[in-house]
Amino acid sequence: MTTTDQVTDPPTVYELHGDTARIQLNRPDRLNAVTADLYDGIQRDLTRAADDDARVVVLEGRGRAFCVGADMQNHVERDRSAKERRDYVWNAQETCQDIQTHSAPIVAKVHGYAIGAGAELAMSADFVLMANDAELRFPEVSIGTYVGGGVTYTLAQRVGATRAKELVLSAATLSGENAAEEGIVTRATEESELDDAVAKLADDLAGNAPIPMQFAKEQFGRVGAATRNDMLTAEAEALLACMATDDWEEGVDAFAEDREPTFVGE
Known part of the structure; x- marks a missing residue:
């Protein structure tokens, strides 16, 4: 390698550990x-x-933070055309949507900071586990930009429209402990215990039957957009579909035999 060669680290690193x-x-x-x-x-x-x-995906950040949001240096250093701006914005939206609609449950592990776009990525996950002293914030309006990732929907679903509006318009900072108390994130723990808490949740999720978990994720994603009757129908159809799977038979047999089931996703 010559002195002019550069090694560029990939922006994300993927690892598979068993079912996680x-x-x-x-x-x-x-x-x-x-x-x-x-x-x-x-x-x-x-x-x-x-x-x-x-069976489960863990989304986390290397180093001292989960994600501090948009790379403002990148924005400052580059003039984007209207098309480039639109492509960037929709890329962000589609990424959050991909997290929200992924077939397997996703756990966001948040330490340090989850700010702006970083908070939007975390909030797109099915479960958010935060360090008590980590910070969650939506500062967009304070710097002349706007939130994304469906935050105006997700926050309102979790804490009500009034509180969601306050968090976005005031750009207030919440600790992990405060965010958990308000139900914005799943739970908070000491940072030294965060790895173990995420691993336990991931293991618990990975041990469940994948097909009904996928149905549950899809249907909880419709809350607020579907009627009660729509949800009743969707539940019945999902249950009937599960009853036609090998995993349903395995679950019934395991219960009758007083043992842990082994699900295969079929």
Whole structure:
């Protein structure tokens, strides 16, 4: 390698450990600030997790933070055309949507900071486990930009429209402990215990039957957009579909035999 050669680290790192896929944001020198390449990396890794039949996906950041949001240095240094701006914005939206609609449950492990676009990525996950002293914030309006990733919907679903509006318009900072108390994230723990808490949740999820978990994820995603009767119908159809699977038979047999079931996703 000549002295002019440069080695560029990938913006994300994918690992598969048993039934658990791990997607690591890999820009630690920039506190994992997002770029178009990082969004592309997350999308590729989610596709890879699906191809690997991963039962659960953990989304985390390398270094001192989960993600501090948009790489403002990248924005300052580059004039984008209208098309480039539109492509970037929709890339961000599609990445969050991919997380929200991925077939397997996704756990976001948040330490340090989850700010702006980083908070939007975390909030797109099915479960968010935060360090008590980590910070969650939506600062967009304070710097002349706007939130994304469906946050105006997700926050309102979790804490009500009034509180969601306050969090977005005031750009207030929440600790992990406060965010858990308000129900914005799943739970918070000491940072020294965060790895174990994420591993336990991932193991618990990976041990469940994949098909009904996928149905549950899809149907909870419709809350607020579907009627009660719609949900009753969807539940019945999902239950009937599950009853036609090998995993349903395995679950019934395991219960009758007082043993742990072994699910295969079929």
